[in-house]
Amino acid sequence: MYAFDFEKPTSVADAVVALKDEDALALGGGQTLIPTLKQRLASPSKLVSLMGIAEMQGVSADGGTLTIGGGTKHAVVAAEAASAYPALAALAGGIGDPAVRNRGTIGGSLANNDPAACYPSAALASGATIVTDKREIAADDYFQGMFTTALDEGEIVTAVKFPIPEAANYQKFEQPASRFALVGVFVAKYADGVRVAVTGASEEGVFRWTEAEEALSGNFSPDAVAGLAASADGMITDLHGSGAYRAHLIGVLTKRAVAAAG
Amino acid sequence: MAKISMKVNGRDVSGEVEGRTLLVQFLRDQLGLTGTHVGCDTSQCGACTVQVDGKQVKSCTMFAAEAEGAEVSTIEGEAAQDGTLSAIQAAFQEHHGLQCGFCTPGMVMAAKSLLEVNPKPTEAEVRHHLEGNICRCTGYHNIVKAIMAASGQDVGAIAAE
Ligand SMILES: Cc1cc2nc3c(=O)[nH]c(=O)nc-3n(C[C@H](O)[C@H](O)[C@H](O)COP(=O)(O)OP(=O)(O)OC[C@H]3O[C@@H](n4cnc5c(N)ncnc54)[C@H](O)[C@@H]3O)c2cc1C
Numbered sequence A: 001m002y003a004f005d006f007e008k009p010t011s012v013a014d015a016v017v018a019l020k021d022e023d024a025l026a027l028g029g030g031q032t033l034i035p036t037l038k039q040r041l042a043s044p045s046k047l048v049s050l051m052g053i054a055e056m057q058g059v060s061a062d063g064g065t066l067t068i069g070g071g072t073k074h075a076v077v078a079a080e081a082a083s084a085y086p087a088l089a090a091l092a093g094g095i096g097d098p099a100v101r102n103r104g105t106i107g108g109s110l111a112n113n114d115p116a117a118c119y120p121s122a123a124l125a126s127g128a129t130i131v132t133d134k135r136e137i138a139a140d141d142y143f144q145g146m147f148t149t150a151l152d153e154g155e156i157v158t159a160v161k162f163p164i165p166e167a168a169n170y171q172k173f174e175q176p177a178s179r180f181a182l183v184g185v186f187v188a189k190y191a192d193g194v195r196v197a198v199t200g201a202s203e204e205g206v207f208r209w210t211e212a213e214e215a216l217s218g219n220f221s222p223d224a225v226a227g228l229a230a231s232a233d234g235m236i237t238d239l240h241g242s243g244a245y246r247a248h249l250i251g252v253l254t255k256r257a258v259a260a261a262g
Numbered sequence B: 001m002a003k004i005s006m007k008v009n010g011r012d013v014s015g016e017v018e019g020r021t022l023l024v025q026f027l028r029d030q031l032g033l034t035g036t037h038v039g040c041d042t043s044q045c046g047a048c049t050v051q052v053d054g055k056q057v058k059s060c061t062m063f064a065a066e067a068e069g070a071e072v073s074t075i076e077g078e079a080a081q082d083g084t085l086s087a088i089q090a091a092f093q094e095h096h097g098l099q100c101g102f103c104t105p106g107m108v109m110a111a112k113s114l115l116e117v118n119p120k121p122t123e124a125e126v127r128h129h130l131e132g133n134i135c136r137c138t139g140y141h142n143i144v145k146a147i148m149a150a151s152g153q154d155v156g157a158i159a160a161e
């Protein structure tokens, strides 16, 4: 690991200033960034830890919206979102392992936008709003391909607002070595329709499976998607599975998610 | 370099660290607490598991500076002063929960973290909890058995002697 300075501000405003330095990088839980630094794939001049910022912590439900601070750890979401949004809590409780869940944060996960990460599928399927230090971004505009988001340099994810669905479920087919999603499907049913988001599968990162959304919006049952097949075009092929295999899993997991959501 | 202070196994400690100094490096190299192991470079093996403010973390995936002011527990804090093993350690010995022993400090600290919040876990819960702790030797059955036994449950029905 190359050397860098370390700062731990206690407010978003101070963090924004600290991140203005050239080559400064935000540090969330470090569960992605620290392994990256060890491999010398990043060489920041300064790390600005966001973990001392109280206003970025916590889970709160108000009306139909669940708001999660950008610095909230996966384990906290798993425990505290369980009554308001059980499918989201279950997703958080299935990320990695207990140690990863005690450090990793929702803001870090969404900023990183790993093509196999879990949270992006929940944010996209829920039509969530990503709140930053300077604006609010709709999930549909936020995710822009593998490891790419609408965030500007130094922009901080301070919170995420999830509209609470009538029913939802996340099905993750785990890649057993990394425990990331080989394919993951998040289905969320709202009064005005169903949204289906797929992670792990596409070379473009998380995406909405619109054919399934249309079928399920008319008839929210596993049968509604039984005849649908996701296209293997643009699906990831690697040593863990072919694009065709991943495409097949999308259909299987969508059916399972609808059955489990009830 | 920055000065950091924390409590490790109940003892106040301090030292000078760089921004990039990992908690595991501080524990091993500066405090001489070499029971916490490093088994990988990718945050996947869990050999470095310790508790920070009561929560299980990978000490290779946290900077020492992030533990400023925290209470840290490592494997060295498990046995009593006179060497008497903790219930979890004794169960690992009794049920042959280790072979080479490299993963064991992390396994014991992970088990401790589980039993503190879930004193009577099911076998499935134990296995789910150990997902971030890799053992190259035992095949896990005896580790699971040891943890079940440490929680005071009957382990007669658990697979593999
Ligand atoms: C063994 C292991 C297993 C894992 N399994 C899974 C899994 O099953 N599913 C899954 O989804 N993830 C998994 N992860 C990744 C984990 O969820 C990470 O916590 C997450 O991807 C990154 O969050 P972090 O808070 O640790 O961010 P960091 O690693 O600190 O940062 C990641 C990136 O985001 C930036 N950043 C951090 N916080 C913010 C913020 N608030 N605003 C703007 N930018 C920010 C950083 O600058 C950096 O570029 C796993 C990780 C490990 C080590």
Ligand code: FES
Binding pocket: B037, B038, B039, B040, B041, B042, B043, B044, B045, B046, B047, B048, B049, B058, B059, B060, B061
């Ligand atoms: S040394 Fe392998 S996870 Fe820390």
Ligand code: FES
Binding pocket: B097, B098, B099, B100, B101, B102, B103, B104, B134, B135, B136, B137, B138
């Ligand atoms: S006993 Fe050898 S790695 Fe677990």
